[in-house]
Amino acid sequence: MSLAAQAPGGGWVRTVPVADVPAGGALAVDLDEGGVLLIRTRRGRVLAYDIACPHLGARLDAARVGRWHLTCPVHAYRFRVSDGMCVRPRGRRPLRACEVRVLDGVIYVSASEKD
Numbered sequence: 001m002s003l004a005a006q007a008p009g010g011g012w013v014r015t016v017p018v019a020d021v022p023a024g025g026a027l028a029v030d031l032d033e034g035g036v037l038l039i040r041t042r043r044g045r046v047l048a049y050d051i052a053c054p055h056l057g058a059r060l061d062a063a064r065v066g067r068w069h070l071t072c073p074v075h076a077y078r079f080r081v082s083d084g085m086c087v088r089p090r091g092r093r094p095l096r097a098c099e100v101r102v103l104d105g106v107i108y109v110s111a112s113e114k115d
Contacts, residue, residue: 012101012108018046019105026070028061036098036109039065039081048100048109049084053077054093 013031021027021040028037028051035051037060051059058074069078069087078088084095099110 011111013111015048015107015109017105018102018107021046021107024065024067026060026063026065028059031109033111035059037061037063037070038107038109039070041081042067046100046102046107047081048098048107049079050096050098052096054086054095 015029015038018040021038023040024042026037026039028035036048037051039047053060053072055072055075055077058072060072062073064071068081070081071078077086077092079086079095084097086092086094101108
């Protein structure tokens, strides 16, 4: 789905309701600026990463998401869910994180990369 509705204040892109992202799972969302992989932990924390694996740019739509890690479906690179750091193989580039806000049950992601 293509979504481009901006949150007030600019720089934030509306994605989907939190309820659309399964607890302990992920949902890929295509935006005009590119795609993001939204993850909702079992405890309800919402995270967002660029949809492209930093290894070769494969889309992470079909990534296996576990409690602690997500695994790229193409070359099995494994990343920590909590911060996007690559843990297998070690020392590789992390996932690009996006800043997230939840307002009135809707997830917004920053249009710029998180520091």
